[in-house]
Amino acid sequence: MNSFAFTKWMLWLVLFFLIAPFSIVFITAFSDDNSLLFPPSSYSVRWLLSVMQTEIFVSSLITSLWLGFGATAIALVFGVPAAYALQRYPVPETEWIRTLLTSPLIIPGLVIGVALLKQFVLLGGNSVNLALLAGHAALVLPYAVRVVGASLANLPRDIEDAAFSLGASRAQVFWRVVLPNVRGGLAAATVLAFINSFNHVPVSLFLTGPGITTLPIRMLLHMESSYDPSIAALSMLVILFSMVFVFVTERVLGLSRYM
Amino acid sequence: MTNNRPRAWLLLFPATVFLLAVFVYPVGVFLLSSFRLENGVGLDNYFTFFSSEVNIEVYWRTVRIALLVTLVSAVVSYPAALAIMQLGAQYRGLLIGLIILPLMISPVARSFAWLVVLGREGLINKTLVGTGVLKESIPILYTENAVFIGLLQLMLPLMLLSLTSALENLPRDVIAAARSLGANSLQVFTRVILPLTRDGLTIGGTLVFTGCVTAYVTPALLGGPRVTMLATLLYQKAGVTVDEAATTVISMVMLLTTLAVNAALKSRSRGAA
Amino acid sequence: MNKKVMLVAGAVISSAIFSLAVGQQRTLTISSFGLNQPLIDKNVTRPFETLCNCKIVYEVGNNADRLAKLIARKNNPNIDVALLGDYFAQAAIREGLLDQLDTRKIPNRNQIYDFAKNPLGNDYGVAFTAYTISLAYRTDKISTPLTSWRDLWRPELKGRIALPNITTTQGPPVVFAVNRAYAGTDSNVNPGFQQLAALKPNILTFYNQSSQVASLFAQDEIWVAPIGRFAWGTMLNTGKPLAWARLREGQIGLMNTVSIVKGTKNEDLAHQYINFLISKEVQLAQANDLVDSPINKTVQLKPAKAAQLTTLGEFANMRFLDAKYLLGVRDEWIARWNKEIAR
Numbered sequence: 001m002n003s004f005a006f007t008k009w010m011l012w013l014v015l016f017f018l019i020a021p022f023s024i025v026f027i028t029a030f031s032d033d034n035s036l037l038f039p040p041s042s043y044s045v046r047w048l049l050s051v052m053q054t055e056i057f058v059s060s061l062i063t064s065l066w067l068g069f070g071a072t073a074i075a076l077v078f079g080v081p082a083a084y085a086l087q088r089y090p091v092p093e094t095e096w097i098r099t100l101l102t103s104p105l106i107i108p109g110l111v112i113g114v115a116l117l118k119q120f121v122l123l124g125g126n127s128v129n130l131a132l133l134a135g136h137a138a139l140v141l142p143y144a145v146r147v148v149g150a151s152l153a154n155l156p157r158d159i160e161d162a163a164f165s166l167g168a169s170r171a172q173v174f175w176r177v178v179l180p181n182v183r184g185g186l187a188a189a190t191v192l193a194f195i196n197s198f199n200h201v202p203v204s205l206f207l208t209g210p211g212i213t214t215l216p217i218r219m220l221l222h223m224e225s226s227y228d229p230s231i232a233a234l235s236m237l238v239i240l241f242s243m244v245f246v247f248v249t250e251r252v253l254g255l256s257r258y259m
Numbered sequence: 260m261t262n263n264r265p266r267a268w269l270l271l272f273p274a275t276v277f278l279l280a281v282f283v284y285p286v287g288v289f290l291l292s293s294f295r296l297e298n299g300v301g302l303d304n305y306f307t308f309f310s311s312e313v314n315i316e317v318y319w320r321t322v323r324i325a326l327l328v329t330l331v332s333a334v335v336s337y338p339a340a341l342a343i344m345q346l347g348a349q350y351r352g353l354l355i356g357l358i359i360l361p362l363m364i365s366p367v368a369r370s371f372a373w374l375v376v377l378g379r380e381g382l383i384n385k386t387l388v389g390t391g392v393l394k395e396s397i398p399i400l401y402t403e404n405a406v407f408i409g410l411l412q413l414m415l416p417l418m419l420l421s422l423t424s425a426l427e428n429l430p431r432d433v434i435a436a437a438r439s440l441g442a443n444s445l446q447v448f449t450r451v452i453l454p455l456t457r458d459g460l461t462i463g464g465t466l467v468f469t470g471c472v473t474a475y476v477t478p479a480l481l482g483g484p485r486v487t488m489l490a491t492l493l494y495q496k497a498g499v500t501v502d503e504a505a506t507t508v509i510s511m512v513m514l515l516t517t518l519a520v521n522a523a524l525k526s527r528s529r530g531a532a
Numbered sequence: 533m534n535k536k537v538m539l540v541a542g543a544v545i546s547s548a549i550f551s552l553a554v555g556q557q558r559t560l561t562i563s564s565f566g567l568n569q570p571l572i573d574k575n576v577t578r579p580f581e582t583l584c585n586c587k588i589v590y591e592v593g594n595n596a597d598r599l600a601k602l603i604a605r606k607n608n609p610n611i612d613v614a615l616l617g618d619y620f621a622q623a624a625i626r627e628g629l630l631d632q633l634d635t636r637k638i639p640n641r642n643q644i645y646d647f648a649k650n651p652l653g654n655d656y657g658v659a660f661t662a663y664t665i666s667l668a669y670r671t672d673k674i675s676t677p678l679t680s681w682r683d684l685w686r687p688e689l690k691g692r693i694a695l696p697n698i699t700t701t702q703g704p705p706v707v708f709a710v711n712r713a714y715a716g717t718d719s720n721v722n723p724g725f726q727q728l729a730a731l732k733p734n735i736l737t738f739y740n741q742s743s744q745v746a747s748l749f750a751q752d753e754i755w756v757a758p759i760g761r762f763a764w765g766t767m768l769n770t771g772k773p774l775a776w777a778r779l780r781e782g783q784i785g786l787m788n789t790v791s792i793v794k795g796t797k798n799e800d801l802a803h804q805y806i807n808f809l810i811s812k813e814v815q816l817a818q819a820n821d822l823v824d825s826p827i828n829k830t831v832q833l834k835p836a837k838a839a840q841l842t843t844l845g846e847f848a849n850m851r852f853l854d855a856k857y858l859l860g861v862r863d864e865w866i867a868r869w870n871k872e873i874a875r
Binding site: 002006007011013015022082091094101110115120136138141195199236243 | 275285288335339342360493
């Protein structure tokens with residue numbers, strides 16, 4: 001069939017366009033040159049070793065990891081009960097609340113960042129750290145609400161009712177019955193929230209200060225100012241990290257069902 | 260069901276209050292301050308902003324590039340999404356995984372790859388000069404073309420995923436049925452597939468357009484100061500020149516533009532349904 | 533759970549997260565340029581941290597960015613010491629952001645050139661380096677050496693020039709120099725702007741940080757860029773064949789100054805740091821790594837190093853730009869540049 005040949009070609013082309021640039025990152029990461037050349041004139045792992053020993057990269061990696069986990073934890077603690085309520089106890093305000101809880105997805109990240117800087121840090125006197133954490137938590141809360149919500153929607157109510165009829169309390173049902181049954185959704189929400197926070201630039205752009213810079217911002221600063229392959233090496237490590245995260249989750253939980 | 264409300268609110272309360280405190284309140288106050296003047300309220304900040312030719316140019320450039328990326332990504336994604344469906348369920352998981360993968364990767368790393376590809380001595384120029392297509396290398400980086408390419412790669416997966424999931428929901432055999440009635444490929448597409456996947460197109464279009472208008476990393480790295488877009492202008496005004504009025508106006512304009520396109524696409528798809 | 537509990541919880545979580553690295557030592561926070569940071573860490577940060585038993589934290593960025601941050605945080609400053617280009621320092625003084633120095637706490641001040649002792653007036657800061665601005669260019673691509681600002685208009689440089697953005701430190705001085713090269717005056721900058729507008733076909737992009745120029749040279753994107761001498765070492769590191777143009781219009785110069793931010797709680801440490809920064813040892817180490825040209829008179833350089841830096845001989849003939857003049861015209865030039873040149 002002619003049209004199938006055409007569509008297939010388009011698919012390969014699209015996949016090539018989406019994936020091929022990363023191979024360039026991977027190749028340059030193993031460059032032995034002092035400046036960015038493609039293809040590199042010789043190969044080594046010295047840039048990979050060098051970025052892992054560069055203090056500013058390591059410290060911003062630690063910042064990003066803590067920030068990602070902190071924001072994800074806050075998003076889950078607030079988001080999971082909300083997702084449960086939206087699913088199980090529909091009230092007249094449900095739609096409004098749902099819109100509110102997913103609204104950070106439609107507001108430009110730069111606007112969130114600059115607004116938090118202005119209202120929270122400069123006028124409110126809060127620390128940049130707190131504003132950064134709050135901003136990231138708000139940013140990833142919608143993932144917790146939506147993904148866990150989708151997972152809850154697939155959970156038959158009968159299971160909970162059965163537990164109630166056996167005399168379980170609401171708390172017991174939630175902890176022993178509901179949460180274990182949506183752990184796929186919880187894991188997917190955790191991955192999505194964490195990866196999104198970990199890679200996010202716009203909200204963090206304004207919320208950095210002395211001693212606190214996330215890894216993507218550090219990479220951005222370095223890239224504007226440097227021409228060595230260290231960014232390729234860093235990019236490769238970050239890409240590998242994300243890939244392992246995603247592939248493990250896809251294998252174990254079927255992440256694509258929750259996208 | 261009458262006793263649901265207190266229980267619902269108990270569970271909704273923390274998330275709601277949290278978002279109101281750290282998101283709705285600061286963003287709301289910040290956006291509203293675009294109307295605040297030294298004495299009273301008004302639209303003066305907007306007039307000031309749009310009275311500058313430079314700002315208008317930045318605005319149109321942003322909208323133009325965003326629309327172009329949206330359009331091209333839709334045109335490219337339809338055949339690709341159809342191929343995913345045609346290839347059968349056993350490959351679907353892998354293919355979807357490959358499309359999701361770039362979404363999980365830092366946009367900084369993704370833009371970086373293009374620096375190497377699009378440079379004056381980059382892969383594309385070297386190939387074109389080497390094969391004799393070009394006599395001399397041409398600037399691609401720091402032009403609108405570079406921003407377009409970078410954004411297209413960044414946003415394409417969103418359109419592709421939206422369309423794929425729309426096609427998945429298509430009633431089975433509807434394409435085969437149309438064909439058996441004698442429709443050719445083009446007719447199948449315009450009469451059957453397009454109308455039935457409008458919602459997916461709307462969602463994809465909204466995501467891509469919004470993503471393009473608000474993306475910062477790609478225009479900053481691949482466009483540079485000569486290809487300023489709203490996001491990079493916002494950063495300049497907030498960071499470098501501390502122009503608070505302009506900062507709030509740009510924020511509002513960005514938001515309204517994405518909401519307007521969102522609404523326009525939605526009403527189109529509803530009108531057609 | 534109510535709002536208060538949540539805010540407290542949030543505060544506890546975040547402070548636990550971010551206080552991990554910070555011990556009991558005092559911290560001196562410095563707003564600085566960011567170019568050559570690893571070398572600066574080796575020559576200044578580490579030795580000073582040992583000396584003062586304190587920790588140094590940097591906020592880095594170009595002058596305009598960092599000045600904006602200082603202004604934004606005026607009532608709640610988080611910076612102790614600011615390293616700024618001289619006319620940005622003048623702007624900071626005008627905004628009331630800086631404190632006067634107690635020169636008795638800076639004994640090394642006696643060792644520096646006279647022009648560096650009090651360049652901002654009223655002891656608002658001392659210069660820790662000075663530099664010229666000229667053209668760096670690729671000798672393998674440009675066969676006839678560049679000897680004038682007017683050489684930028686050569687047709688073979690089409691799409692091969694990066695200019696400093698007008699908001700950077702080097703932006704206004706370049707406008708100034710071009711204007712002079714085309715017979716403009718301080719009160720009439722039309723020739724400069726008209727010529728720069730005509731230069732557009734040759735301009736590939738504008739840079740916001742000097743280090744971006746190195747990156748552009750290394751990627752073979754550009755062949756020429758006006759830069760400050762302090763960035764020359766970084767350019768040489770690209771490994772490309774580069775030359776520093778000796779322009780017949782003469783050398784224009786600027787100073788980088790160090791000042792104490794008003795509201796600092798570490799005034800003594802700040803003075804100690806400034807004294808350290810202009811000491812013979814630090815100035816020599818920085819010069820040998822081509823980070824900054826020394827203004828400490830007691831520094832003796834090998835001729836090969838001196839040739840890559842701005843030295844006393846040049847300081848004597850250099851025309852230091854009037855910081856107050858540049859500050860006065862900056863806003864107008866930014867507006868004009870954005871309208872006529874940046875597009």
